[in-house]
Amino acid sequence: MDFLGGVVSWFLSAENWSGPAGIPNRLWEHIQISAIATIAALLLALPPAMWLGHRRRGGFAAVSLVNLGRAIPSFAIMVLFVPISIRLGLGIGFWPSLLALFALALPPMFVNTYTAVRDVDPALVEAGRGMGMTEAGIMRSIEAPMASPVILAAIRVSAVQVVATAPLAALVAWGGLGRYIIDGFSVRDNVRVFAGALLVTLLSIGTDLLLGAVERRVVPPGLSPAAEVVPPAHG
Amino acid sequence: MRTHRNGFLGAILVVVLALLLTACGSGEETGTDNSTTTTSADAMAETTTTHAMMDGPTITIGSANFSESALVAEIYAQVLESAGFPVERTLNVGNREIYAAALEDGGLDLVPEYLGSALSYLGGTPTSDTAATAQALADAWKDAGIAVLDPAPAQDKNGVVVRQDTADELSLSKVSDLAGHDDLILGGPPECPERDFCQKGLEDVYGLSFAEFKPLDAGGPLTVAALEGDEIQVAILFTSDGVIAAKGFVLLEDDKGLQPAENVTPVIRQEIVDAYGDDLKSALNSVSAALTTSALSEMNRQVGIDGDDPEQVAADWISNNL
Numbered sequence: 001m002d003f004l005g006g007v008v009s010w011f012l013s014a015e016n017w018s019g020p021a022g023i024p025n026r027l028w029e030h031i032q033i034s035a036i037a038t039i040a041a042l043l044l045a046l047p048p049a050m051w052l053g054h055r056r057r058g059g060f061a062a063v064s065l066v067n068l069g070r071a072i073p074s075f076a077i078m079v080l081f082v083p084i085s086i087r088l089g090l091g092i093g094f095w096p097s098l099l100a101l102f103a104l105a106l107p108p109m110f111v112n113t114y115t116a117v118r119d120v121d122p123a124l125v126e127a128g129r130g131m132g133m134t135e136a137g138i139m140r141s142i143e144a145p146m147a148s149p150v151i152l153a154a155i156r157v158s159a160v161q162v163v164a165t166a167p168l169a170a171l172v173a174w175g176g177l178g179r180y181i182i183d184g185f186s187v188r189d190n191v192r193v194f195a196g197a198l199l200v201t202l203l204s205i206g207t208d209l210l211l212g213a214v215e216r217r218v219v220p221p222g223l224s225p226a227a228e229v230v231p232p233a234h235g
Numbered sequence: 236m237r238t239h240r241n242g243f244l245g246a247i248l249v250v251v252l253a254l255l256l257t258a259c260g261s262g263e264e265t266g267t268d269n270s271t272t273t274t275s276a277d278a279m280a281e282t283t284t285t286h287a288m289m290d291g292p293t294i295t296i297g298s299a300n301f302s303e304s305a306l307v308a309e310i311y312a313q314v315l316e317s318a319g320f321p322v323e324r325t326l327n328v329g330n331r332e333i334y335a336a337a338l339e340d341g342g343l344d345l346v347p348e349y350l351g352s353a354l355s356y357l358g359g360t361p362t363s364d365t366a367a368t369a370q371a372l373a374d375a376w377k378d379a380g381i382a383v384l385d386p387a388p389a390q391d392k393n394g395v396v397v398r399q400d401t402a403d404e405l406s407l408s409k410v411s412d413l414a415g416h417d418d419l420i421l422g423g424p425p426e427c428p429e430r431d432f433c434q435k436g437l438e439d440v441y442g443l444s445f446a447e448f449k450p451l452d453a454g455g456p457l458t459v460a461a462l463e464g465d466e467i468q469v470a471i472l473f474t475s476d477g478v479i480a481a482k483g484f485v486l487l488e489d490d491k492g493l494q495p496a497e498n499v500t501p502v503i504r505q506e507i508v509d510a511y512g513d514d515l516k517s518a519l520n521s522v523s524a525a526l527t528t529s530a531l532s533e534m535n536r537q538v539g540i541d542g543d544d545p546e547q548v549a550a551d552w553i554s555n556n557l
Contacts (some may be wrong), residue, residue: 051416082457086464092457093448172457173422173449183450188332188424 006191007198016195021179023199030176030203033094034166037101038159045110046151053117055146066110074100078172093174097166105158105164112154116147125139140186149219156211163204167196177203244503256476273470291510296505297328297343301453302533302538302545303391303475307347307499309549310522314557318518320511330426330453331356338348338381341504345519348372348502350386351495355431361495368496380505384519386498392424393432393494394474397417401468402485410441410491422461423471425450436493445469459470475528477536499526525556 010016017023045066052059077100085095120143128138167178180196183189243430276420294315300306305326325343328334335356337343357375361368373383385514395410399400402408405416413419427433427446437443449466452475463482472479472486474497477488496539501519508515524555534552537543 007470083460083464086460086466092461092464092466170425170450173461178375183425186330186332187429215452223404 010191010195026177034162038105038162041102041105045106049110049113050117051176053114057115067102068108070107070162074104097169097174105162108154109159110124113151116141120146145220152215160204160208176209293323295344297334297346298326300327300329306545316540319392344507348500349497351497363500365496382505383510384501385523386500386525389499389526389528389531390497391460391473391475392497396470396472396484399483409488411490413443416450418446419468420447421445421469422449422467424453440493475531477532481540
């Protein structure tokens, strides 16, 4: 109970809500680096993955290559990139962390997008061609909406992973909520470690809920999971 | 395989015993029963051969999570091993908050400590006097069942380090020369802002202020890289760090005596000392007697910069100095 009381008073303490080490700033830093990493990965993964999925070939090599990114631990990427980043004048904390999170976010988006587009019913694509649609039109009006539930789910999974992994950035002198965990651990302040972990958990859940809501709005009604469960009225 | 080996060992012991008995001229007493002969031979071999395991608790040796601490722990381990003590290594445990707690809990039995930091951790006030600080540390840890053995002359303190070009430009040679340079960024271990002998002391004792503090590592590659790359201008490194000379950094003189005595000292659970007595103490104290700051810096350079194997560096130092 003492411990939980400590956590509660940590959250109630005014000094933890202001300044560079305060929760609002740490939260903002965390969201910032997570969002940039996720969006950058999204922009780089989706176009080639959709195009390869559309062509339905060359994908295996690409997927294997991209999956290599998953095999390298995020922390290893950070640490390996620190000296390079310093030499390039990019500083010590932000860019190595961003690169690691980007490498974490990219593979699930790429692989899922590629697979989802490739698995769109060929009959639909042929029908589109038969109606005189251009290849770009097929990708835009048939494959993208059909694949959207899987793609959006992949974005959500990637984003949650990134948010949950971003505390590692505190190990290479970047901010974010990981600071509470790393700094708290270094002086054995378990209350601070727990508070930091709790904040990261809440942010991960928040990210999941937010992107879940986006998913429900963006996925065409006919393709939403709800539509799959309830049989169409005209069966 | 195991029985095979035991049989072989037994045979050797019988021969050894036979030779010993012949020498003593008491062959008639034990020549009757083969099994008791082997048993007594076992006991004898253990007390007479230095390389045989001693009976008693295994000594779990830990260290802090930086290479010098692990290196000194490795030296302790090799010296004790060759003296026949049963030893287990649990190196790189963590920072003081973690390994000191493990020592008090009994998860670790022996760690290399730094007098001043340890005393400060226990709530005491260390001074630059080695003997007084060692005594104060021994008193502070007594009730927790932890004994403090002889301090080595080697000292490893927090050192305030700048690059040569920064030192030239701002004409810095002492820590107090940093006064007024509020635009500099300080970098060091994450706990630095909360430690008396780190940022807190620099602010309170020297009246310094820094533009920012960057939480990096405890005198590790991250801090060195950040200082080299001008991410930080002032770094907290260890005074015995081989990197300071190797990179041409400038160690600023601690002119206000902020840093206390930080002699490398074996601290050990009293129950282990009680179990083994003076042999154990003198083995560890012999390490302390020979370990100087320059020896430590040199070994740190070999491990940290030349990339030599710590076990080999420890073994070489032992064979040249003990």
